[in-house]
Amino acid sequence: MVISLPLEPAPVRFGTDGWRGLLGVDFTLERLLSVAAAAAAELAASAPAELPSREVVVGYDRRFMADALASSVCAAVRGVGLEPMLASTAAPTPAFSFAAVQRGALGALVITASHNPPEWLGLKIKGPFGGSVADGFTARVERRLTIAAVQPPQPGETPGFDPWPDYLADLRAKVDCQALARGLRAMPLKVIVDSMHGAAAGAMAALLGDAVEEIRSRRDPLFGGHPPEPLDRHLPELIERVRSSGTAQRPALGIGFDGDGDRIAAVDECGSHCSTQLLLPLLIDHMAGRRGLPGAVVKSVSGSDLVTAVARQHQRLVLEKAVGFKHIAAEMLAQPVVVGGEESGGLGFGIHLPERDGLLSALLTLEALVARRQPLAVASAALRDGVGLHSHYDRLDLRLPDMAARHRFEQVLAQDLPQQLAGLAVGDVIRTDGVKLRLGGTRGCWLMCRFSGTEPLLRLYCEAADEASVERLLTAAAAWVHSN
Known part of the structure; x- marks a missing residue:
């Protein structure tokens, strides 16, 4: 199957865990250097007063060119006056979160697109506490990209470390x-x-x-x-x-x-x-x-x-x-x-x-x-x-044709919810994230609509009494989406 590439890159926006996009379109070396520099600078600016470190752990997974791009990230980190520490091999993202804590670093920058398709790549930012940074942090990174002069990357030798031994030892301790x-x-x-x-x-x-x-x-x-x-x-x-x-x-x-x-x-x-x-x-x-x-x-x-x-x-x-x-x-x-x-x-x-x-x-x-x-x-x-609860769960991902289709359905979710779905009355409406509809007035029966934070997808989540009921509800929900 030939992948149809968009002709314009998507804006740099952080999703539920990091910035991701199509390699060569959204995710390019030029953009990565700017985002990595802004992220590293924000790690330093947001560091607790009692953390004197200037070190930023840099890691990567097994994706195409992830190791080479991680090496380039190190130049961006040096460009903002900080000290990169580069992994000598690919490792799970939690290994780099652990390394940030163990080494007393400002945080970690990890080249990965997680579970996204092979043609995607991305950058995750981990704080000094060993977890993903909050929305406010990534909003400040995005703001730096628009209002701050980009510091040029600085070439140089980067010290390395093997992330595996200490991480595995910590798992064995637990x-x-x-x-x-x-x-x-x-x-x-x-x-x-x-x-x-x-x-x-x-x-x-x-x-x-x-x-x-x-x-x-x-x-x-x-x-x-x-x-x-x-x-x-x-x-x-x-x-x-x-x-x-x-x-x-x-x-x-x-x-x-x-x-x-x-x-x-x-x-x-x-x-x-x-x-x-x-x-x-x-x-x-x-x-x-x-x-x-x-x-x-x-x-x-x-x-x-x-x-x-x-x-x-x-x-x-x-x-x-x-x-x-x-x-x-x-x-x-x-x-x-x-x-x-x-x-x-x-x-x-x-x-x-x-x-x-x-x-x-x-x-x-x-x-x-x-x-x-x-x-x-x-x-x-x-x-x-x-x-006393026997239920079945499944998820259906609907790929949308474009962002305009997403915006249209966002308005539907905001203003025009159905009164019933597959013959079940809609009860409570929960808007913690997306829209979750309680159905039929029973425990273990609901449908939720939520847009992906990284891809043009609408995710439909459903739990009901049995597999057939879940399939019926997801089919009805998909028909409702397509009709709008």
Whole structure:
């Protein structure tokens, strides 16, 4: 398929986590140098008074030219009078967040487009606290691009560091990986890891040895022809491997990571895709119940009602936030949080950074299953039985023809919502982020519309009693969108 490129670049705008765009159109070296210089200058200007560092960690994932562009970012950092520290190899984004904290740096600049298609590239900004910077920070970066003179990049030698050893050591300090590997063998549970050719490749084997099997670990900037987002349609090889290799005596579990290793999904022993809509309740039960850790639960507004039900079963405060892990991270910085998560695969823990981390999420998911001595589908069913809520979830992404179409439908969402959808009456309307419609007056039944922060997409999220009901609601919602 030939990609049709826009003839004009999109304005530099930061989305839910970073600035991203089409490589060679929106994301060019000239623009990157300006954005990186503005971001580095803002890291210095916003640094806490007690942080004397001039260092900025610079990292990258496995995308096309990500390493070369990261090296160029170092020249931009030097141009504003700061000291870049360049990773010697690609690594997951959370590894660079961790490095910023461990090294006492001003923050980190990471070349990655996360889960976006292969032709995209981007820049994430991490603060000195080890998480994504807030909206106010990125607004100031955008303002610098329009009102401040751009400092020219300064060539020079950049010191380097290997981000992997200390990061993996920190994960081992939070999860007893040797005991976990023994537990997986004893269950027994076969674990198959799909890094989707991304930056998390090799990490689970390094942590758990031969207790895991890894597929698609080689670098491929085309990610096998799919966006490196761990949705079911992008994980056919993992799903087939789980279905074909699991047995009644030794069930299998699949774990998938996104391109920069900060998101996770799973495939249960039946071969069914499990997003964080199912993993987050399991982790709440494990961290708040079995581990007995304190703190609230923070979820994105697109999160399942099952998350709320399990959290309340453990008598935990539930906070519902806009989509984007930075909103969850803000709560993690403000108060004790046992676990926070978003529908799209990002999970963070109070024992770690205010940052989503796919590898830690995978380790704790396995720890929860070993502690229960149950494979994932069995554990998930037990959780649903325990709170009396059985529901199904899915998401449909509608690609829009242009920004004008987006603006037209934004007006519809603001002024002309339907009274019913697929025969279910619209109840409460929640506008935390996009528009969420409670349907039929029952728990576990809703539809949400939200525009992507980085692509010309309208995302439709839906939870209902069963798969057929979800499909019916998504079909009705898509028809409503197209009619407007």
